[in-house]
Amino acid sequence: MSINKNEIPYKIYLTEEELPKQWYNVRADMKIKPAPLLNPGTGQPMTAEELEAVFCKELVKQELDEDTPYIDIPQEIQDFYKMYRPSPLVRAYCLEKKLGTPAKIYYKFEGNNTSGSHKLNSAIAQAYYAKEQGLKGVTTETGAGQWGTALSMASAYLGLDCKVYMVKVSYEQKPFRREVMRTYGASVTPSPSETTNVGREILAKFPGTTGSLGCAISEAVEDAVTHEGYRYVLGSVLNQVLLHQSVIGLETKAAMDKYGIKPDVIIGCAGGGSNLGGLISPFMGEKLRGEADYQIIAVEPASCPSFTRGTYAYDFCDTGHVCPLAKMYTLGSEFIPSPNHAGGLRFHGMSSTLSELYHQGLMEARAVEQTSVFEAVQEFARVEGILPAPESGHAIKVAMDEAKKCIETGEEKTILFGLTGTGYFDMYAYGTYNDGTMSDYIPTDEELAASIANLPKVK
Numbered sequence: 001m002s003i004n005k006n007e008i009p010y011k012i013y014l015t016e017e018e019l020p021k022q023w024y025n026v027r028a029d030m031k032i033k034p035a036p037l038l039n040p041g042t043g044q045p046m047t048a049e050e051l052e053a054v055f056c057k058e059l060v061k062q063e064l065d066e067d068t069p070y071i072d073i074p075q076e077i078q079d080f081y082k083m084y085r086p087s088p089l090v091r092a093y094c095l096e097k098k099l100g101t102p103a104k105i106y107y108k109f110e111g112n113n114t115s116g117s118h119k120l121n122s123a124i125a126q127a128y129y130a131k132e133q134g135l136k137g138v139t140t141e142t143g144a145g146q147w148g149t150a151l152s153m154a155s156a157y158l159g160l161d162c163k164v165y166m167v168k169v170s171y172e173q174k175p176f177r178r179e180v181m182r183t184y185g186a187s188v189t190p191s192p193s194e195t196t197n198v199g200r201e202i203l204a205k206f207p208g209t210t211g212s213l214g215c216a217i218s219e220a221v222e223d224a225v226t227h228e229g230y231r232y233v234l235g236s237v238l239n240q241v242l243l244h245q246s247v248i249g250l251e252t253k254a255a256m257d258k259y260g261i262k263p264d265v266i267i268g269c270a271g272g273g274s275n276l277g278g279l280i281s282p283f284m285g286e287k288l289r290g291e292a293d294y295q296i297i298a299v300e301p302a303s304c305p306s307f308t309r310g311t312y313a314y315d316f317c318d319t320g321h322v323c324p325l326a327k328m329y330t331l332g333s334e335f336i337p338s339p340n341h342a343g344g345l346r347f348h349g350m351s352s353t354l355s356e357l358y359h360q361g362l363m364e365a366r367a368v369e370q371t372s373v374f375e376a377v378q379e380f381a382r383v384e385g386i387l388p389a390p391e392s393g394h395a396i397k398v399a400m401d402e403a404k405k406c407i408e409t410g411e412e413k414t415i416l417f418g419l420t421g422t423g424y425f426d427m428y429a430y431g432t433y434n435d436g437t438m439s440d441y442i443p444t445d446e447e448l449a450a451s452i453a454n455l456p457k458v459k
């Protein structure tokens, strides 16, 4: 059957046979590799053995593998993926019409599973390797709650115990997320808590703090290393997570190739970088190999602007300084973003793979203000139907900005963006926007300089 390229359906799906059977590791095609994780005590690259005290063995192998381009997806993970994948690649015909743009807009929608986001793609992989290793359970942190939910689902499926440290402000603002996690059998503790040494120290140093991802990570790591049969798992930032999330980009590329579509601009929101890293992976691979060129834009909140206002340096991944050092664009591990910011894009650092690609000028970044994000999200929701997560709204905002530019220039650009999840648990934030009480908090240069001054000294 030949396909008329002018008649592109609203949704492009792949058949089960067309689903990716391997993940793609973009580091294999990078000439300059991302900087290695360092042991904060010795300043030397972390060895597999050191990492295995905290992380599952097979995941450590994936974390350190910068040479193998394709890694097989175990059959059990492929089967789990089939319950909710492929995710649709949607042509935003209704949005194009509403905007009156000559641009062609596509989005890859990752919200069609109960966890409501792309996080499940890596949660099932990480839980699978923990189970394979014969562990009892996993510990983790969650910010907005999507990662904790995804990991609870994956752990329940595989019969693993799951302990989640949830950033206190989200724990209070999103009680229903907590109940979803508990329904899937996870235990949920608001962070900082009194249950860990590092939690008690943080509470003593910053009384009344609403918490941050950095604090919750420290607590989850401490819990894992002090309990036999447990390891810590992380929902973003790490190379292994970008690897698992490459399923998003591989599906997108396969769907586009079916119809001979080539994106000019690829846009994604960036918290720790996993959805964006996953979406762009195969496209970036072509770019690195000199086979094609794409404009790639990371979108971050103006309240937590790691790429656009951060420093490229070694830093701690967590507030309690129990994790290895990563070289990344960072705002400093003591930076605690304003609790006014609604989304989950609140991590002080960024994936070291994306940081290196950004440093090499292979991608760009933009920071956008919260109220402008919700304005775009509302316009999008009213024509495309989906109620997006505020995080996803950052990508929507910039995709719409780019489409509007095409109205002026008359260019028929093809714009692709990642729509990472749904916003049903974010109605508190939607409420403040609807009431006109939502605020944009942008950190001052002095605040950023103060937290950057505390970067660890690495030669």
Ligand SMILES: *Cc1c(COP(=O)(O)O)cnc(C)c1O
Pocket: 116, 117, 118, 119, 146, 147, 235, 236, 237, 269, 270, 271, 272, 273, 274, 275, 276, 344, 345, 389, 391, 392, 420, 421, 422
């Ligand atoms: C976690 C999350 C993000 C941000 O995380 P990344 O690792 O940067 O992808 C974005 N959108 C949704 C819906 C999320 O749950």
